[in-house]
Amino acid sequence: MPTEANIPGSPKALVEVRELRKSFDGNQVLKGISVGFRERQTTVVLGPSGCGKSVLLKHLIGLLRPDSGEVFFDGERVDTIPEKHMTPLRRQFGFLFQMGALFDSFDVRGNIEFPLREAGIEDPAERERRVEEVLAMVGLESTISMMPADLSGGQRKRIALARSIVLRPRVILYDEPTTGLDPIRSDVINELILKLQQQLSATSIVVTHDLTSAFKVADHMILLLGGRVVMEGPPEAFRDPEEPEIRRFMEGRASEEELRAIRTSNPPIEVHT
Numbered sequence: 001m002p003t004e005a006n007i008p009g010s011p012k013a014l015v016e017v018r019e020l021r022k023s024f025d026g027n028q029v030l031k032g033i034s035v036g037f038r039e040r041q042t043t044v045v046l047g048p049s050g051c052g053k054s055v056l057l058k059h060l061i062g063l064l065r066p067d068s069g070e071v072f073f074d075g076e077r078v079d080t081i082p083e084k085h086m087t088p089l090r091r092q093f094g095f096l097f098q099m100g101a102l103f104d105s106f107d108v109r110g111n112i113e114f115p116l117r118e119a120g121i122e123d124p125a126e127r128e129r130r131v132e133e134v135l136a137m138v139g140l141e142s143t144i145s146m147m148p149a150d151l152s153g154g155q156r157k158r159i160a161l162a163r164s165i166v167l168r169p170r171v172i173l174y175d176e177p178t179t180g181l182d183p184i185r186s187d188v189i190n191e192l193i194l195k196l197q198q199q200l201s202a203t204s205i206v207v208t209h210d211l212t213s214a215f216k217v218a219d220h221m222i223l224l225l226g227g228r229v230v231m232e233g234p235p236e237a238f239r240d241p242e243e244p245e246i247r248r249f250m251e252g253r254a255s256e257e258e259l260r261a262i263r264t265s266n267p268p269i270e271v272h273t
């Protein structure tokens, strides 16, 4: 079945999943997801915590394998590639993970150089040029010799982002890029997502539950609820959705059931956020 992104006239889906299903210990997290991520566009995947957004991203680069369903990159099936042959595929992707961890014992230069060394770029001058180039892109040239511990949270995210794009990936995956940042720092990250999109002509996939960020960066939006895609379309369509469950998520309201559980619990229940 063609996804919307495959309809003639709309941009090609560079990354696509079809009927993706994944369970952990009998808990079905992805219940048959089909989505196309359009080339050179920014697709935002929205959904509450725990709905399977990170699980979905990990399938795109083979960090998780589907129970059933298929994953495609540039028209080629990739979920069946053996782990030992995944490197060429993974090099097409830059990923900014939720925990965007830098190597604490390396300075900023060492962190950003790391993927260049791994990719076999031997010439130190070439590596230095590329480190400087991506640092300029994220606006942090002055931090080149600093240690991660001396950077702010927002700066660390930007350095992690610089590292993720240093091999010029075709796709950039952002997993909750603004989580844990204050609104100003979040806005800086949103601006960077937009700017890198332009400068690198990348295909960007942004997973988030931050609606402000979503509306700022999205060309296209997808909402995951209960392990399924419940809505897909242009951002404007998400501003005033008709379906009550979708409205509730977009307006940030808990369900009556969730509220009742909290109000009536005694002793207080643990609330997972």
Ligand SMILES: Nc1ncnc2c1ncn2[C@@H]1O[C@H](COP(=O)(O)OP(=O)(O)O)[C@@H](O)[C@H]1O
Pocket: 024, 025, 029, 047, 048, 049, 050, 051, 052, 053, 054, 055, 056
């Ligand atoms: N490797 C794993 N093993 C077991 N359960 C997992 C694993 N990864 C994710 N899960 C479970 O899958 C569900 C979705 O997780 P996740 O994709 O991280 O949610 P989010 O939408 O917040 O990113 C959660 O219930 C989580 O506990």
Ligand SMILES: [Mg+2]
Pocket: 053, 054, 055, 098, 175, 176
């Ligand atoms: Mg997650």
